[in-house]
Amino acid sequence: MASQDAKPDWGSDSRPTPTLALKQALCFSCWDVSSHLRRCTACKRVSYCSVKCQKQDWNRHHKKICKKLVALNKQKGYVPSPGRQWKDHHNERVLDILRSGAQIPNELGRLVGYEPYCYRCYRQEVQLEDGAKLNACQFCHLTSFCTSCPQTHPSTECATLQDIAADDRILVDLYQRTGKTSAISFTMLPRKQYLPLSSATDWYDYYTKLSDKIGSSSRMNRDLRYQANDSKERQSIEYMRYGTNTTTIQLTLVAALEAIIPTISSQRSLNLHIIGAAGAEFSSAPAFEELLHLLPSLKALHISFVGPNVETQNPYPVQCCKMCTMMGRSTSIAVWRGPYHVYVDTESYQTPDLAAAFHSGFAVDEQAEWYPTIKYLANAPHPTLFTAAIYFEIEGExxxxxxxxxxxxxxxxxxxxxxxxxSLVMCGDKPNEVCYNNYWWYIVQKR
Structure with a gap:
């Protein structure tokens, strides 16, 4: 049985560092924008708006990793620009991560992985001529150039990076106001009639037809971009777009359920297993209410979070919205720490209607640890949903x-x-490569 540890705080949230801070466009400690940011004089990898912020970050985190970053810098020297290719920079970046002993996505790993480099000659600042600096793009602030190279990059690429910067500002505002970094924007009231998610073309249809955001239909396009000129309305639309990074988990689950259960419209109960559950899944826990809201016949939803990085405890009820509670509907969550192939042999296990592993990366990272679970799932008595951010992962899987x-x-x-x-890919196949949460999906089912 799962041990009875203290109940996790489902309302808490981790504090992922904004990409703008990793690129030294924000104070690394308080995340405020400042025109007077000053770098750490030792590692030159982080910047602060004040001595106070620098001291706070030193005591909190930086003193643990600064020496490692300094050591990496010393292993580099001047590199001439002519003839340098992207693969040279890419290979060096991977080697830096290995040398640092960093674990992705911890702070050290992200600082190493996102270190600024010249967009044109692929050199980091420590590889430039003595005293030379990198200049950030004045529009996206996420692309850098050395003084010897042209100071531009494609406008379409810059626009996408500006979206990342805008989302970073949402993250900062949300964290400063609420202490959270995940925005959840879903249906406020349960639907009375079932309308298949498959009937919606995209997020625009979901928000304006399935959800209750129909009033936003004339104020945004299908890419969820604001179409008018009101700052408060703009913020509302931007939060809806930002919120898709959380609710993508729940809507992808509903889409998978519709694909594997022909009678999902009349399903009274569901048992779901989230395999390899970690921060993203825990942050999205309140949004599982959306399954009750989109599936009107559903009365009982049970979710098990299983993985080596979760806390362990017995099942406990989760408070549904007032309307669902009045209708006698319920959601319960159980948490079990350990590999899924071990979990299936415990007393806690019950065969799920659907299991799901979001961004497992099992063919890229921790292959040995994942393989026994993957081998089990190939012939499991239930279908399993998998997602990935980039096609390279899909090919391996x-x-x-x-x-x-x-x-x-x-x-x-x-x-x-x-x-x-x-999101900006850390070690991509090209400069400024981006990815999206759960971009690819597929469902494994025993033959």
Whole structure:
């Protein structure tokens, strides 16, 4: 049985550092914008708006990693610009992460992975001529240039990076006001009649037809971009777009349930397992209410978070919204720490209607740890949903599944319920490569 540890605080949230701060466009401690940011004189990887913020961050985190960053800097020296290719920078970045001993996505790993470099010659600042500096793009602040290279990059690419910067500002505002970094924007009241999620073309349809944001239909386009000129309305639309990075989990689950259960419209109960659950899944826990809101016949929803990075405890009831409570509906969550292939042999296990592993990356990271679970899921008595951010991961995962002889209820394809807020890829295949939460999805099912 799962041990009876203290109940997790589902309202708490981790504090992921904004990309703008990693790129030294925000104070690394308080996240405020300042025209007088000063770098750490030792590692030169972080900047602060004041001595007070620098001291606070030193005592909180930076003193633990500064020496490692300094050591990495000393291993580099001047690199000439001519003939340098992206693969040279990419390989150096991967080597830096390995040398630092950093774990992704911890703070050290992100600082190493997102260190600014020249967009044109792919050199980091420590590889420039003595005393030379990198200049940030004045529009997105996420692209840098050395003084020897042209100071521009494609406008379409810059616009996407400006979205990342805008989302960072939402994150900062949200954290400063509420202490949270996840925005949840879903249906406030349960639907009275079932309307298939598959009937919606995109997030615009979801918000304006399935959800209760119909009043926003004339104020945004299908990319959830604001179309008028009111600052308060703009913020509301931006929060809806930012919120898709959280609610993508719940809508992808609903889409998978519709694909595997023909009678989902009349389903009275659901048992879901979230495999490898971590920060993103825990932050989105309140949004699981959306399954009750979109599936009117559903009375009982049970969710099990299973993974080596979760807290352990027995099942306990979660408070539903007032309307669902009046209708006798309920949600319960259980948490079990450990690998899923071990969990299936415990007394806590009950065969789920659907299991899901969001961004497992099992073919890229921790392959040995994941393999026993993946081998089990290839012949499990239930379908399992998988998602990935980039196609490179999908290619690796398909190789593993084919080796195991797995079948598919849905082959890999672009997920229309992917998050709409882009993220900068740490070690991408090209400069400024971006990805989206749950961009790809597929469903494994025993043949």
């Amino acid at each position: 398909m190789g593993v599944w084919n080796y195991l002889g797995a079948g598919f209820a849905k082959n890999p394809e672009v997920n229309k319920w992917k998050g709409m807020s882009p």
